[in-house]
Amino acid sequence: MRPIILTCFAAAFYILLPAGIPAPMTRPAKALLNWSSLRHNYQIAKSRCAGGQAWAVIKANGYGHGLLGCARALSSADGFAVACMDEAVILREAGIQRPLLVLQGAYDSQEWQLASELGIELMLHHPQQWLDRQVATLVAPVAVWLKVNSGMNRLGLRPQQALALYQQVSNDPLVQPRLFASHFAEAEEVGSRSFASQLECMNQEWPLPLSLCNSAAILRADKPVDAISRPGIMLYGSSPLAGVSAVDLGLKPVMQLVSSIIAVHEVGAGEAVGYGGDWIARRDSRIGVVAMGYGDGYPRSMPAGAPVAVAGQICPLIGRVSMDMITVDLTDCPQADIGSAVELWGEQIAIDQLASLCGTISYELFCQVTARVPRITRDLPSDNNGQV
Numbered sequence: 053m054r055p056i057i058l059t060c061f062a063a064a065f066y067i068l069l070p071a072g073i074p075a076p077m078t079r080p081a082k083a084l085l086n087w088s089s090l091r092h093n094y095q096i097a098k099s100r101c102a103g104g105q106a107w108a109v110i111k112a113n114g115y116g117h118g119l120l121g122c123a124r125a126l127s128s129a130d131g132f133a134v135a136c137m138d139e140a141v142i143l144r145e146a147g148i149q150r151p152l153l154v155l156q157g158a159y160d161s162q163e164w165q166l167a168s169e170l171g172i173e174l175m176l177h178h179p180q181q182w183l184d185r186q187v188a189t190l191v192a193p194v195a196v197w198l199k200v201n202s203g204m205n206r207l208g209l210r211p212q213q214a215l216a217l218y219q220q221v222s223n224d225p226l227v228q229p230r231l232f233a234s235h236f237a238e239a240e241e242v243g244s245r246s247f248a249s250q251l252e253c254m255n256q257e258w259p260l261p262l263s264l265c266n267s268a269a270i271l272r273a274d275k276p277v278d279a280i281s282r283p284g285i286m287l288y289g290s291s292p293l294a295g296v297s298a299v300d301l302g303l304k305p306v307m308q309l310v311s312s313i314i315a316v317h318e319v320g321a322g323e324a325v326g327y328g329g330d331w332i333a334r335r336d337s338r339i340g341v342v343a344m345g346y347g348d349g350y351p352r353s354m355p356a357g358a359p360v361a362v363a364g365q366i367c368p369l370i371g372r373v374s375m376d377m378i379t380v381d382l383t384d385c386p387q388a389d390i391g392s393a394v395e396l397w398g399e400q401i402a403i404d405q406l407a408s409l410c411g412t413i414s415y416e417l418f419c420q421v422t423a424r425v426p427r428i429t430r431d432l433p434s435d436n437n438g439q440v
């Protein structure tokens with residue numbers, strides 16, 4: 053009887069919890085964020101820009117780290133770039149006053165109006181956006197960056213088309229052309245022909261300053277040409293360059309994805325562990341269960357053997373990743389027990405190493421950390437109370 057009563061009591065407590073009181077945050081799966089590392093990495097990007105500006109790319113919820121947390125931590129960044137107007141509006145409504153660029157520009161005429169009301173700069177990458185501007189009522193000038201397709205063939209106008217549009221934009225007193233921008237398809241590939249040919253395409257006289265470089269291009273440029281560069285992934289402490297580690301580049305991890313051991317048990321040689329039973333103990337083994345799964349963003353594609361740091365020691369992942377749990381082999385880690393601290397990535401395990409093990413890139417692992425995982429500030433910026 054008693055457990056049932058207790059359960060009912062707990063359920064009632066949850067339901068009656070008044071709005072405004074934070075929900076309990078006792079699940080050990082958490083993303084700890086170190087904002088001083090973010091600032092350190094920003095300084096590295098900035099120092100590579102040869103006097104040019106560096107606008108921090110914080111699209112997709114700050115690459116999963118939290119849009120507002122990143123913007124507040126980088127309160128002295130030259131500017132911020134986000135993917136869409138919705139993200140820019142969140143920043144303005146939260147009182148972020150820094151220059152803001154929307155990388156995909158306006159989706160319709162209303163977004164042009166919003167941009168002019170909120171002082172947000174727009175990428176102008178397609179003639180349709182210029183048609184939308186013609187039916188928008190602007191209350192103040194909007195700065196635009198003309199996006200040139202230099203060979204990636206995703207967004208942008210061919211150079212001649214961009215120059216022609218520039219002429220038209222220049223005649224509009226409420227639109228201020230600011231820069232020509234372009235984006236690289238393979239900046240991270242050393243010796244890439246496409247990178248060289250995109251650079252070549254942009255190597256001509258432009259009537260405005262340029263913005264070309266993402267993180268990989270910033271880290272590779274020997275003669276920076278950008279008036280404004282656009283660093284993203286390097287800010288979060290991941291290396292964009294194949295074969296060069298974040299440590300080599302002096303970058304520090306911002307996110308540490310942690311949890312703890314919630315169960316420990318023994319299996320005999322020959323017993324299978326987890327869904328599908330495809331991991332079979334070769335010896336009598338001690339198994340730890342970690343509160344972390346693909347429901348938190350730990351990828352289901354992570355192969356057995358991937359490193360998991362338990363109580364400071366690297367242990368192999370075993371069995372399949374489930375929604376809320378993973379299992380690790382603790383046989384050689386006798387000090388580990390229920391409650392032991394676990395790091396999935398961050399300080400002991402490099403995100404780049406983990407990403408390549410499951411056939412993806414750090415960008416995706418960061419963005420996949422789900423809303424269930426609380427983002428906790430480890431190093432408090434002055435205007436933040438720990439919750440991001």
Ligand SMILES: *Cc1c(COP(=O)(O)O)cnc(C)c1O
Nearest residue numbers: 109155235266267282283284285
């Ligand atoms: C995302 C993005 C960036 C940042 O790229 P990183 O590889 O994360 O440095 C820069 N420019 C544009 C247009 C982008 O979409």
